[in-house]
Amino acid sequence: QVTLVESGxxxxxxxxxxxxxxxxxxxxxxxSTMGWxxxxxxxxxxxxxxxxxxxSTNYADSVKGRFTISRDNARNTVYLQTASLKPEDTAVYYxxxxxxxxxxxxxxxxQVTVSS
Numbered sequence: 388q389v390t391l392v393e394s395g396x397x398x399x400x401x402x403x404x405x406x407x408x409x410x411x412x413x414x415x416x417x418x419s420t421m422g423w424x425x426x427x428x429x430x431x432x433x434x435x436x437x438x439x440x441x442x443s444t445n446y447a448d449s450v451k452g453r454f455t456i457s458r459d460n461a462r463n464t465v466y467l468q469t470a471s472l473k474p475e476d477t478a479v480y481y482x483x484x485x486x487x488x489x490x491x492x493x494x495x496x497x498q499v500t501v502s503s
Contacts, residue, residue: 388413393407393497423467427475434447
């Protein structure tokens with residue numbers, strides 16, 4: 388059974404930073420794409436950033452230049468380094484992974500709250 392566990396969320400002041408981590412366990416196949424999504428109250432879940440198996444990345448326009456996604460394939464872990472956080476970044480952040488030949492999996496979410 389594949390399980391994704393996120394960590395690193397919390398309360399931070401505007402302008403601050405957090406590093407989110409998401410580790411996968413129970414894998415028997417390789418992970419292709421890893422990504423971070425977020426969902427703010429009353430809004431739809433949106434893509435924040437994703438990284439492919441060859442290291443290619445793409446970001447939502449709202450976080451470009453402030454967030455950096457990276458991955459550690461040996462640890463089956465994806466990271467999201469955030470910086471210059473804004474109150475509008477407040478949301479539950481979810482990681483997602485596409486496992487080759489097995490489908491996609493989601494974490495349980497971690498709350499990020501940015502105070503003004």
